[in-house]
Amino acid sequence: MKRFIFLILFLVAIPGSLYADEKIKVVATYPYIESIVKEIGKDAVEVSTLAKGTEDPHFVVPKPSLIGRLRQADLLIINGASLEIGFIPPLLKQANNPKINAGSEYLIDLSKKVELIQKPENVSRSEGDIHPEGNPHYYLSYKNFPNIASGIKDALIKVKPEKREFFEKNFKDLIDRFEVKRRVWDEKLKSINGCKLIQYHRMFDYVARDANCAMFAEIEPKPGIPPTAKHIEEIIEKSKSEKIHRVIGDDYHETKSVKKVSEAIKTPFVLLPHDVKSFDNIKDIFDMYNYIVEELTK
Amino acid sequence: MKKLSLIIILIFSSVNAFAQTNENPFIQNKFNPDISLIADMAFISSDIKDESREHLEIPEFMHHPPHSHMNKERGVHLNYLELSFAAPIDPYFDFFGVMTYAPGHGLEVEEVYADTKFLPYGFGARLGLFKSAIGRHNEKHAHIWDFYDSPLIYDALLGSEGISDVGLRLTYTFPLDFMLMLGAEVFQGSSDEAVSFNADGYTFLDKEIEPKSKPALFTGFLKTSFDFGDHIFLLGSSILYGPSNLIHSHNHEGEEAERPDHSIEADGTVVYGFDLTYKYIIDAYRYVSFEGEYLSRIIDGTLYKLNDNGTPDNEGDDKADVLALHKINSGLYGQIIFKFDKRWRTGLRADYLLKPSIDLNSKSVDLDIYQLYKLSYMIEYYFSEFVRFRAQYNYDHSRYFEESMKPIQEFIFSFNFAVGAHGAHAF
Numbered sequence: 001m002k003r004f005i006f007l008i009l010f011l012v013a014i015p016g017s018l019y020a021d022e023k024i025k026v027v028a029t030y031p032y033i034e035s036i037v038k039e040i041g042k043d044a045v046e047v048s049t050l051a052k053g054t055e056d057p058h059f060v061v062p063k064p065s066l067i068g069r070l071r072q073a074d075l076l077i078i079n080g081a082s083l084e085i086g087f088i089p090p091l092l093k094q095a096n097n098p099k100i101n102a103g104s105e106y107l108i109d110l111s112k113k114v115e116l117i118q119k120p121e122n123v124s125r126s127e128g129d130i131h132p133e134g135n136p137h138y139y140l141s142y143k144n145f146p147n148i149a150s151g152i153k154d155a156l157i158k159v160k161p162e163k164r165e166f167f168e169k170n171f172k173d174l175i176d177r178f179e180v181k182r183r184v185w186d187e188k189l190k191s192i193n194g195c196k197l198i199q200y201h202r203m204f205d206y207v208a209r210d211a212n213c214a215m216f217a218e219i220e221p222k223p224g225i226p227p228t229a230k231h232i233e234e235i236i237e238k239s240k241s242e243k244i245h246r247v248i249g250d251d252y253h254e255t256k257s258v259k260k261v262s263e264a265i266k267t268p269f270v271l272l273p274h275d276v277k278s279f280d281n282i283k284d285i286f287d288m289y290n291y292i293v294e295e296l297t298k
Numbered sequence: 299m300k301k302l303s304l305i306i307i308l309i310f311s312s313v314n315a316f317a318q319t320n321e322n323p324f325i326q327n328k329f330n331p332d333i334s335l336i337a338d339m340a341f342i343s344s345d346i347k348d349e350s351r352e353h354l355e356i357p358e359f360m361h362h363p364p365h366s367h368m369n370k371e372r373g374v375h376l377n378y379l380e381l382s383f384a385a386p387i388d389p390y391f392d393f394f395g396v397m398t399y400a401p402g403h404g405l406e407v408e409e410v411y412a413d414t415k416f417l418p419y420g421f422g423a424r425l426g427l428f429k430s431a432i433g434r435h436n437e438k439h440a441h442i443w444d445f446y447d448s449p450l451i452y453d454a455l456l457g458s459e460g461i462s463d464v465g466l467r468l469t470y471t472f473p474l475d476f477m478l479m480l481g482a483e484v485f486q487g488s489s490d491e492a493v494s495f496n497a498d499g500y501t502f503l504d505k506e507i508e509p510k511s512k513p514a515l516f517t518g519f520l521k522t523s524f525d526f527g528d529h530i531f532l533l534g535s536s537i538l539y540g541p542s543n544l545i546h547s548h549n550h551e552g553e554e555a556e557r558p559d560h561s562i563e564a565d566g567t568v569v570y571g572f573d574l575t576y577k578y579i580i581d582a583y584r585y586v587s588f589e590g591e592y593l594s595r596i597i598d599g600t601l602y603k604l605n606d607n608g609t610p611d612n613e614g615d616d617k618a619d620v621l622a623l624h625k626i627n628s629g630l631y632g633q634i635i636f637k638f639d640k641r642w643r644t645g646l647r648a649d650y651l652l653k654p655s656i657d658l659n660s661k662s663v664d665l666d667i668y669q670l671y672k673l674s675y676m677i678e679y680y681f682s683e684f685v686r687f688r689a690q691y692n693y694d695h696s697r698y699f700e701e702s703m704k705p706i707q708e709f710i711f712s713f714n715f716a717v718g719a720h721g722a723h724a725f
Contacts, residue, residue, distance in 0.1 A: 072473045094471065102386070
């Protein structure tokens with residue numbers, strides 16, 4: 001018994017010395033966050049990501065194996081706007097890490113750094129899976145990128161102020177590279193200025209805003225509610241007299257109804273990624289923005 | 299009476315007067331907890347009569363059907379209405395409470411506890427009335443069960459509501475890249491519904507059984523979880539230790555008290571178990587999962603039995619026979635769940651109870667009982683995350699009715715819905 005108690009005490013006492021290294025342990029909820037953290041933190045951070053790029057971001061499996069990483073995290077960075085509400089709270093409860101609990105200063109909510117659109121006036125579940133804070137898919141718009149990246153940079157500085165210069169420099173380099181790409185994307189989007197789009201889920205509204213386009217319809221009758229045959233017929237009917245530029249599907253929803261609408265209204269469809277690593281060739285966040293802009297303007 | 303109504307009118311009109319003023323600077327509704335309501339209903343069709351159901355037993359495991367909110371009588375039922383509250387108390391604690399209304403059981407406080415969120419080094423504590431974290435099934439609330447009823451071995455050894463008691467839990471999460479968690483709990487350990495653990499005293503015939511010192515029930519568990527790509531594993535082992543002051547009567551609600559025919563007194567009963575969950579994530583909406591759990595109970599104590607010489611009508615003359623008892627009860631269940639669409643799940647569960655081993659006065663007792671098992675199949679449809687329909691078929695080959703095996707077939711159609719702000723569920 002005595003030996004057992006010693007063993008426990010030994011294992012409990014270890015954390016400071018043996019396990020710790022100099023890197024900031026960051027847990028990111030989605031791959032796009034991981035991508036930006038790596039750009040700014042470089043070798044000063046170690047990032048673990050909870051969701052995969054191919055998972056439905058609203059219904060991520062709360063893998064208990066992630067509890068160990070949350071337990072050790074110096075920083076937890078989330079998308080916010082209730083996107084993670086279905087899987088983060090039970091994991092945090094079991095991780096017992098006071099640094100990153102709800103309301104703690106090392107839990108960073110990126111949605112606070114940008115302006116959300118489509119904030120509902122009335123909140124009711126009869127409207128489907130709506131988010132009281134507004135549309136949570138803001139990160140798909142490259143115009144929100146500087147704010148998101150700056151939020152991440154500030155968070156890293158908060159954990160390790162002595163590395164401020166390093167993070168500031170990496171951030172500046174990243175923004176410089178972004179500005180070059182941004183000019184290209186801005187130019188490309190001009191070619192579809194004012195267009196009308198149809199999407200499956202309310203996911204690409206921020207992208208449409210970047211291009212000054214309008215979302216004409218959603219294939220889901222309400223967010224999170226799968227389409228009915230009648231709803232699809234209605235969309236087809238009302239789209240016939242319109243000039244629709246593209247029908248947009250994504251990587252994790254079914255694509256059958258997207259193709260059906262596309263064929264019926266004789267408009268090409270595109271499948272866009274909802275996150276980094278949604279498709280094999282989307283390795284970082286610039287790949288993601290690039291893919292979205294290229295596919296929409298092709 | 300008139301005066302009273304006048305006062306009421308006065309109060310209400312003054313409330314109104316206040317309500318008309320623009321903003322109440324002291325309003326606190328932003329601090330209201332998250333509140334949710336869950337309702338569960340079922341239609342049951344079964345080949346056993348409701349009158350007979352009360353007398354079903356699993357020999358050497360369970361002497362009457364367990365106390366449960368999940369109705370098994372034929373026809374349509376409201377099983378329960380669950381009202382839950384969750385909110386941060388202050389920067390140091392979170393609050394969680396669940397009240398359940400079930401017809402026939404009234405309003406019960408199912409859980410009410412505070413969780414710490416300030417302890418360093420991966421420690422966490424829970425204080426209050428709560429479900430023990432032992433095993434895999436125990437901590438789950440009925441609305442997230444994969445089947446309508448709890449596994450047979452739970453009914454038999456821990457009660458269909460599992461171990462839920464007033465006490466303290468301490469957990470420690472190791473600083474590793476996978477999950478490794480060690481936990482221990484202390485519970486009061488006294489309950490009228492006790493199946494295995496009870497510290498209260500009682501009188502059985504001429505024997506006075508002393509209450510045991512409380513808190514009486516101690517548990518420990520170790521859980522680990524890791525994954526290889528889309529293959530997720532969760533393993534656990536648990537132990538419970540406490541006294542068994544168990545009186546086995548065949549009394550049923552609404553019936554005249556029947557006399558108990560035996561009782562057990564044991565200082566250190568042990569229940570231990572192992573569990574394994576494996577889940578393979580196919581894509582964003584589909585998965586296959588396996589869950590299995592083994593539980594075993596060892597009772598080392600004294601059996602008091604109604605003396606054969608005693609006449610049942612003449613209470614005063616009854617003497618109890620005293621026998622040294624060593625008894626082991628074990629069982630397991632395994633289930634496979636396949637989520638094959640965003641809105642559909644189906645699953646199969648097999649329950650099996652091992653033949654108990656019983657020694658009386660160090661002599662083993664030869665038991666002549668059937669293989670005890672139960673098979674369940676279910677299919678579910680979700681309108682959304684908040685509404686679920688489930689159809690379940692049970693073939694239960696574990697119950698005895700009037701000393702002989704009575705295989706039971708049941709068809710259950712259940713309906714469950716949730717409104718309000720309900721917290722997310724763990725894996």
